[in-house]
Amino acid sequence: MLKRIKVLLLGKFIYIAIAITFAIVCLSLFKLPSNAKSINNIDKVYHSIAYFSLAITWLISFHKKKNTKMLIVFACIFFGIIIEVIQSKFTNYRIGDSFDIIANSVGVLFALLFFNLVFKKKAY
Secondary structure, three states: OHHHHHHHHOOOHHHHHHHHHHHHHHHHHOOOOOOOOOOOOHHHHHHHHHHHHHHHHHHHHOOOOOOOHHHHHHHHHHHHHHHHHHHHHHOOOOOOOHHHHHHHHHHHHHHHHHHHHHOOOOOO
16 A cells, blocks of 8 residues: 555655645744634644655655755755745735744754654655
C-alpha cells in the first residue's frame, strides 16, 4: 500500500507545496473569524506546524536537485518574514510579530532536521 501511495504522489509534491504556500498566504493575510476561547500563544504552534509543512513539501519536491536544501530553507524563512511584514504594513486587522517569525523559522528548521533524518540514505 505504501508503495502505491509513493507512486501516486511521485512528481506531485510540487503541487502540494504550491497549495500549502497559497494556503499560508490566504490564512496569513485574510481576516479570519476570531475565537473567543484560546490558549495563550497557541498560534505559535500553528505557525511552526504550517511552516514545517511548507518546508518539508518543498524539500521533498526538490530532493533530487543538488545543493537546494539550504536555498529552500532560506526561502521559507524569508517567506515567513515577508508575510509578517505585509501583515504589519498592509493590513489593519493583523499584526506582524517577531515571535511569529521565530515560530515560522523553528518549523522550517525542524522540517530540515526531519528531512535529513528520514531521507538521508533513502533513494526515495
